[in-house]
Amino acid sequence: MGNLVYLNGELVEKENARISIFDHGVLYGDGVFEGIRAYNKKIFKLSEHIDRLYDSAKIIMLSIPLSKEEFKKAIIQVCKANGMEDGYIRPVVTRGVGYLGLSPWNCTEPSVFIITDSLQLYPVELYEKGMPVVTVPTRRNSNESLSPIIKSLNYLNNIMAKIEGKNAGVEEVIMLNNEGTVAECSGDNIFMVKKNKIFTPPVVAGALPGITMASVIELAIEAGYSVEEKYFSRAEMFIADEVFLTGTAAEIVPVVKIDGRTIGEGLPGKITRELTKKFKSYVDSHGTPIL
Ligand code: PMP
Numbered sequence: 001m002g003n004l005v006y007l008n009g010e011l012v013e014k015e016n017a018r019i020s021i022f023d024h025g026v027l028y029g030d031g032v033f034e035g036i037r038a039y040n041k042k043i044f045k046l047s048e049h050i051d052r053l054y055d056s057a058k059i060i061m062l063s064i065p066l067s068k069e070e071f072k073k074a075i076i077q078v079c080k081a082n083g084m085e086d087g088y089i090r091p092v093v094t095r096g097v098g099y100l101g102l103s104p105w106n107c108t109e110p111s112v113f114i115i116t117d118s119l120q121l122y123p124v125e126l127y128e129k130g131m132p133v134v135t136v137p138t139r140r141n142s143n144e145s146l147s148p149i150i151k152s153l154n155y156l157n158n159i160m161a162k163i164e165g166k167n168a169g170v171e172e173v174i175m176l177n178n179e180g181t182v183a184e185c186s187g188d189n190i191f192m193v194k195k196n197k198i199f200t201p202p203v204v205a206g207a208l209p210g211i212t213m214a215s216v217i218e219l220a221i222e223a224g225y226s227v228e229e230k231y232f233s234r235a236e237m238f239i240a241d242e243v244f245l246t247g248t249a250a251e252i253v254p255v256v257k258i259d260g261r262t263i264g265e266g267l268p269g270k271i272t273r274e275l276t277k278k279f280k281s282y283v284d285s286h287g288t289p290i291l
Pocket of ligand 1: 186189208209248
């Protein structure tokens with residue numbers, strides 16, 4: 001992986017890339033980001049990620065100083081400069097440099113940076129044998145506090161959830177919302193299968209509108225399955241036939257144990273495996289070439 005990042009319009013060496021300690025991204029987590037994946041010199045669903053970045057920014061009234069087309073070009077530029085083939089791309093936009101006060105109006109120019117890196121993946125055996133997960137005490141942000149549809153730099157409750165998962169010895173965790181229904185995971189969306197029907201919580205239950213989630217829904221409908229967005233509880237998950245998670249880095253991960261209960265047969269399920277196979281070829285036809 002190459003050694004350059006995009007920082008406010010320029011390509012700079014990673015070790016020389018600096019932002020101010022007065023940037024409100026640093027002081028207050030005031031900013032938004034994306035996590036994008038490149039497969040075989042193509043950027044998966046670039047436009048969808050850019051749309052989500054601009055949606056996140058719009059909600060927090062952060063005006064990104066580039067057009068969407070310019071942003072896409074900047075991403076392609078840094079990928080190209082780094083000779084990116086397969087990897088991870090992290091665009092970040094912060095409110096920029098201001099004073100110590102909360103007020104965003106003191107920040108004149110947002111900071112924009114784009115990092116490319118290798119992927120942090122779950123261990124392969126979790127895909128083969130399935131992953132055990134637990135539900136954690138930390139709840140997903142409520143819509144009334146910080147909407148989970150904003151991919152903001154405030155990920156502290158997801159980090160708390162991750163710590164709770166680590167303490168329980170698992171790689172990923174299920175987060176509930178304040179009503180106690182299932183929202184999503186610390187960095188992945190969640191699906192369950194019951195009697196050949198596929199369910200996922202609606203975004204309003206506390207989920208990020210995942211790009212992988214949308215791709216999997218599209219593939220499942222194409223394969224003739226019924227997919228329904230529905231609120232469901234922990235107990236309903238325990239008696240599901242299959243549960244799986246989706247995310248940019250994770251792709252599709254089978255879940256075989258939740259809070260000590262074995263899911264289905266305790267192995268990756270039939271529909272999970274079918275969708276995983278379809279997803280592998282789907283990524284080939286949904287990429288923007290790094291040219
Ligand atoms: N939920 C959260 C909280 C996330 O941060 C992410 C992204 N890692 C996802 C779900 C999955 O979204 P995507 O498929 O777009 O990566």
